[in-house]
Amino acid sequence: MGKTIVCPCHDVTVEDIRATHAAGYTHPETLKRATAAFMGPCQGKHCAGAVMALLRELTGGRDAPVTRRPTARPPLRPVALGLLAAAAEAEAAEAAASGTGGDVRTGGA
Numbered sequence: 001m002g003k004t005i006v007c008p009c010h011d012v013t014v015e016d017i018r019a020t021h022a023a024g025y026t027h028p029e030t031l032k033r034a035t036a037a038f039m040g041p042c043q044g045k046h047c048a049g050a051v052m053a054l055l056r057e058l059t060g061g062r063d064a065p066v067t068r069r070p071t072a073r074p075p076l077r078p079v080a081l082g083l084l085a086a087a088a089e090a091e092a093a094e095a096a097a098s099g100t101g102g103d104v105r106t107g108g109a
């Protein structure tokens with residue numbers, strides 16, 4: 001039988017989820033930490049449905065935590081680093097122009 005990938009960001013397969021669940025990682029948060037599913041650049045946008053459905057199947061829908069996917073961490077969407085750098089530079093320029101602050105990048109005065 002071939003590999004069925006449920007989390008393309010981290011190449012997590014159905015078998016990885018089953019094995020991790022069998023090893024005792026039955027809560028979505030612990031399963032996330034053990035497999036890295038939900039932790040890729042998409043923050044689980046592409047895999048959450050499949051992983052949670054598989055987890056519900058493995059628990060028979062008995063465990064309440066299985067109804068909730070793991071906590072997402074910001075940024076909720078991918079953000080280009082250049083965009084963040086431009087925002088920091090604009091903030092620094094604004095602070096310098098108004099004379100209210102120093103360099104926000106270094107925290108200096």
Ligand code: FES
Pocket residue numbers: 006007008009010037038039040041042043044045046047048
């Ligand atoms: S597909 Fe799983 S984190 Fe992106």
